[in-house]
Amino acid sequence: MPATTFLETPQGRKLAYHRTEGQGPWVVFLGGLKSDMEGTKATHLESWARARGQAFLRFDYSGHGESSGIFEDGCIGDWHEDTMAAVAALTEGPIIAVGSSMGGWQSLLLARTVPERLLGLVLVAAAPDFTEDGYWASFTPAQKARLEADGYVEVPSDYMEPYRISRRMIEDGRSRLVLRDPLPLPFPVRCLQGTADTAVSTETALRLLDHASCDDMRLTLVKDADHRFSDGPCLGLIEAAIEDILTAAG
Template structure:
């Protein structure tokens, strides 16, 4: 696996698509957002960067996303978390910097919690969170559900919502909401034991930048950096956003390689 070739990893009942590039440590692991895949602009830019710098890089599609098997409607935070942990444990070597975009930021924070519980906290050397959306079901969606949407969730088991990024509507299931409640991270201190860098656009229509500031309140006081992009949107995929992401990532890599 020297050039990010596609392979599949069986995790429980799902066939998870993975692309891994061997290279120097700390490795970098990409965690995409809700309904996004590892072929997106930011993930591909990071793969190009890894090829040019010789850094190890791993990306995968959650079940129901991209090139992976499984049904999207069956997905939950717990399921996608388990798949991400399996990829980390089976396809990466040495400490990793987790780059989580939107929902991927929630997955990254939950991964750190589960790894520390298992005595495997040294797998993570840093976090780069892009427009992070931890606890989005409870914090961002539930408070604004209409009575009609709540009824739809209970009666149909899911609701549909127009997507700005796809001709297909976003689908949110009752199982996703219920499971999200069990995976909340913004309920107390999230002890990451590693440096955290957060980028968030102030023109983000999906996850307000205030959500990132609220997340910071739950992180240790040391080693947390927040960069607010005044005209940035949710995707943070413009050339200047990509350049900023890579600069932040290189800073995290340097801190691991030379902690002094």
Template sequence: MDADEPAYIQVANRSIAYRLRKGASPTLLFLPGYASDMEGAKALALDAFADRRGLAMLRLDYSGTGSSAGRFEDGTLDRWLAEVLAAIDALTSGPLIIIGSSMGGWLALHATLDRPNRIKALVGIAAAPDFTDWGFTDAVAAEAAGIAPGFWESGQRLRLLKDAINVECPVRLIHGEHDRDVPVEIAMRTLAALRSADVQLTIIKGGGHRLSEPHEIDAILRTVAELLESNS
């Protein structure tokens, strides 16, 4: 196999592409956003950071995205969460710091609830928990539900913001001031819902949703570095 090609893990007969960098603990785990993949700017920057630090890092493509098999329209939040948990269990050992972008932040929260003894800290980059449940008119919600009904239904089942989020580990939320996809209000609601006593929200002035400009990526890497120091 070409060294540049990803490896694959089978999850419920789905072929899930991943890249695993060997290194020291804790392992960094990056979860991309909706319709994104593991080759984006933030994922690559974190991988280079892990390389410089000699850390292990895992990133993956959900089924139907990137290099993974399947149809994107068959994707659901619970299916993609199952793939993340399977990858954690099969491909990593020891503590993890989980970093989720947009929808990946929603998945990261659920993964932390499901693997509390493994995940020692969480970073949400423009995290979008419950995005099937806010920010839509009835007409737009109906259209979205018609386009991707499975995803919509699973999202509604996996809502988090209606109750306390029983995540106890340190959480760092990074959000753009001018994020038009995930309003800053969602970051504030997430902060309020989290049970952890160690939660910080960083709002990047002028930042949008992608948070992929060099100074924005630097802020993400500084956040991860600080968590590594506090977990050492």
């Protein structure tokens, strides 16, 4: 395994990354909240891309994995800046963004910011606007009071230790929402969603499908697949979605 390399962003953060040279378009994996680039999907897709001779990038947002920073200090906007910096410095030409969970939201922010760079999107259990529609909407009055008084609140996770969610993350998230205003996606989009996902509901996937403006957008529901979406058949579906976009692009 090649050694991890680091990119210093315009904001002064150091992002850990692995970059695989190959033919374009670049496939860029955008991970989920508190996930890192050593996860099953990221490393599997890297091996898949290397076998094809496909250019591939995986990286850690600040406060995640090997990158600099503390998770609790970060927010959606910081990680959007990280994504933009990594794409600008480490890829060339068209890209296919593969966004998992929070990475799905990051993929949509990327598409809104530089649509000319996107050949297509693969969204796996995408969680757009989750800080508002998931966290804030479910907080009790006591949790909202603690968020205001202490600056953070802890929320449980089905997959790891509780998340410490900051007031800054909630407030910044409100300026990054993608399901309130028009969301043009002028390229193929493939959405994958497990029906046994306890972190992101099928209703979220259907809301995104209904809201976005896209001439070639498809949603695949996978019975009994959970939020990880990382077993053999699910990984095969992610590969197939990328290949479908490559075929559509000609």
